[in-house]
Amino acid sequence: MAIHPARKPHKVPPWRGAALELWDSLADTLSFPTPFKDINVEREFLDDHGRRFERFRRVAVILGFFVWTCFAWVELDSASRNAAFHAVLATVLVLRFIGIAVCGIVIALSFRSTFSSEKTAQHIFLVMVGSAAGLLLLMVLVVPSPFNVFPFLGSMALALFYLFGMPQLMAKPAFWLACIIVSTIVLLQITLHFLDIESFLIEMFWLLNVMVVGLCVNVHSERHARQRFTAERELALSKHSLEILNDDLTRKQKALEASHNEQTAKKNALIRLKDDQKRAAEDASSEKSSFLAAATHDLRQPMHALHMFLAAAAEATERGDLQESQKLVTQARKSSVIMARLFDAVLDLSRLEAGGVCPDYCIFDLSPLVHEVVEEALPFAAEKHIALRLKCAANASIWVRSDPHWIRRILANLISNAVKYADTNKAPRCAVVIGVVRSVNRVRIDVVDNGIGIAQRHWDAIFRPFFQIGNPDRDRERGLGLGLATVNAMISMLDEHRIELKSAQGNGSRFSVEVPICQNPILKTSSAAPLELSPPIGEISGLYALLVEDDGLVRAAMEALFRQWGVLVESVSSASQLDEILGTIERYPDFIITDFRLADSTTARDVIEITQTRLGRYIPCLIITGEARLEDLEILQERYILTKPVTAESLKKKILEIVPTTSSSSPSGLVT
Template structure:
């Protein structure tokens, strides 16, 4: 009973083991007879075929020469056997002719396989298939012309030998070798049907053996190709790993060298960082001293007109109390002159500060540079006449000189240079003081030249004149000769604008030439904005009389002074100190305002944007807004209406012009 259990168990397991072995054997047979798939990448497949052809080139050459030797030996056999056989003797000449044709074919093939081009895959396949198919045709012809049964026993077996050669010795691709075997079998079948090539028994026996030769040969050829492909893949993978290893070694060597260089440079970098830190400390100290000097000079220059303004006001008040109204009027005029100087100095300091801090963003566009030169000349011609200076222009009359720049800041730079030339005119010369402004163009650049025949600048001062508050030949700090900031602003403007530069040429006692150079553009300037025609103060005041304005200003002193000025111009107004008061006025308003004048930043985090939006909602349509503020122009958020921005301090003339510009623009739009 104990021995029966394992026997019964073994009997149960045996069919399963045999079934698994049979399945494994069947799978192996299918794999060995399946044509290997080519590489998925056509480039890799082509490289494999070339490598395969070159790898077996020598063996293929030896096989071709061996085939020639074997075929020649069969020639001797045919001559000996056929000559002694009466039945075959009648075909001896034909058989020998076919044998010699085969010898010639193999000699031709042998010559081809010895050529260097035989290493190529395409050439090798053509040559080998030519030899194989040629010999198969010759053998089939021998079978066809030889009487039975010798055609089967003596020559049909030659087909087996030829197929054996092509399957075993030439390392053809399994697909090609199988195709040769199939074509050979098909040729035998067609010949049997057409000319009764063999006896029936011999035909079926020969076809059976040939089928087996093809199957076995195909299996051998398939295995050889699969091994060759796996070997090629392994070699490629190994080569790739070797390349990666070499690359890693090269990278490691480079990193080692870099590490050595880094170690050597570390000390130099440390010394360089220490030196840089020391230089930065010195630069910071220098900048701090320059800033302190600038603030001291600015404070000194701002105190002078402010001091004069206070004294003039006190004197005017005393004159009014004493009834000296003519004297009071003269003193008030002097107050106005002092306030103009104070505002001009403050604006210049603020402009220079903004330019040097980088808060000014240039607004580039294409325009005719002659326009800003003409505007600067028109603005400064009365000043030149009052100083006895002749102001001349030399501009191209027929061609447009278009540049890409910021017309506002470039115009400021040109006006400052022309103003400097007028201020420093030499009145002691026999020739009349003259300032010439010219425009010159080259292939890619445009240049604005400002020349004068004034006192000139010594070469030692060429760098110093661009520093703030430095003035040549003005030791008494006469404000009629300028503030000493004009050239500093010009230098800051040209440094801010892309591809712009300034050049100075001067001879002491003979005059100076300042040149501003900038990129030249195409002949089509951007469309300029409409400019209001110039009007006199009386005409401007008449234009404002009877207009209705809403004033929003949270600073009481500024609001009171603006109200007084509006009253003198005959302007009707309502003023608000807060945004809530402005909303109250809008709720009770009976007339649509011609203009809203507002500060940009109000109390309770309100801005001119809320003023404009609220006005548009409650009035039914947007109303023009004039923003008078101390904020930088670049920080002003665009409003939802027509607007203009004036930077404090603002002169009455600037305020009047700004108001008229917006009112005139709104009237044109409404019309």
């Protein structure tokens, strides 16, 4: 296989590469700029170009007018020095003045608003330059040779310079107008031979050079204008994008500031809430401290009196003065009753404020309840020589939704207060009026007295615990100062209930309690059963009781009281001891008394279960407890509860309630 020698690369001559580069540069310089592909963008460019060069073109029109007019001086000068030229001067001046008129019209058109349009300006300049070229050609034809070469044919080059340079026209229409002018001159030379060949060739040389140079300038000018428009348009778009981004950033900044302000507001609100809660806690703590201080003070008073009376009674007993001793014991019992009432009132108010109890709503007839409360208060009012007057129709039913026990207690407290603070100096007009006023949706119970009245500065204070008007010595026989506080606490817990006070110092007071009426007759199934009055205290002598109490002092006191009442009692300290003693008793107990919480983590529930299991029958059980939250006991309904401290009278009443009436007269039976 023959091996051919490698071919040497073909070398391009340097002059050829330079020639190609020169040709490409010349072609690029003389080629018309390419319009924008988008018609809308091209129209936008032309509008911008026309507006941009509007003033410049107006100045160019005025400048062309002055140049065209100044050549009249050259013509006059030539006519003065040449008779042949002078012969055609009139014709030349006519053509010159026609050109001046055309320039004047163009100047007038340049001051119109349509001159800012690229298309309109282009037509005006083409007409102006075309008219000038035509008039110059007519002057060349009129003026004899060689006077027609300069200045007329030479002015044609000046017209082409003006066409390509001054108006800032697009390259293509300016070039085609120049081609028409040159072609016309060539055509006239061929047909008329109005110039000698040498002058014609020289003039064509200058005109063609002006066309090439003018085209280059015009192409460069248009290309530069298009590039500038593109750059400005891109810059405008970028600016618009930046404005959008800036607006978006501004919105985000405002949103951030709003969020920051919101967070600051929330923070400040939390700080204020924390401060308010702190102040509320401090106020509550201060009120609780004041409450405890007042309660402690008021509890110490009857306790101190009880100690003193008992000590004096002991001294009288040692001296054998039984009458004095009995009197002192009676005073001691009076102190203990006051102390027990105070304990009950403080405990009830504490449970209400702590939410330890809730109202038991039902629908009942209010009229019988009001009548019963007034009847119960009659003895107390009679003792104080106060008349009670009830203004309520006995047969008119008023169905309400509330807690009847709480309403009973609220009315009893208000009536009791009205009786206590009635002005006895106004007798026989001294009275307390209880009125029931019914409206469409509510019923108002008014308790009105004509007593001492309450100054307006005390209207809020009277609902505070231990606050009493007209009792600076804090005489507990005149009340504890907790009645209205308890009423206010109950009203605040009852839905849609309200209490209102109207009073004038020296003219009495009116407390009004509003209760919502039940409008639906379907719900009026039955009236609330009237609360029965406590039965009169009878005798419980001969009853047999079991006592379960882990506190030795309390157990001993209960045993002593039962012995005085003639009640047979056996006591134990725990549920386990009760279990043992139930196996030895020979008689069924009539009732059992027990504390709720006992030793070894046992409760009254264990006592009830042990009793029912060992004896196999129901035994009434009375629970006496110091628990603050009675709802935690969860004792069956048939069992009864008393809260410590308990008076002897209330204990005997409760025993008579839970023990069958036959128990006191006959034994319960033997345990088999």
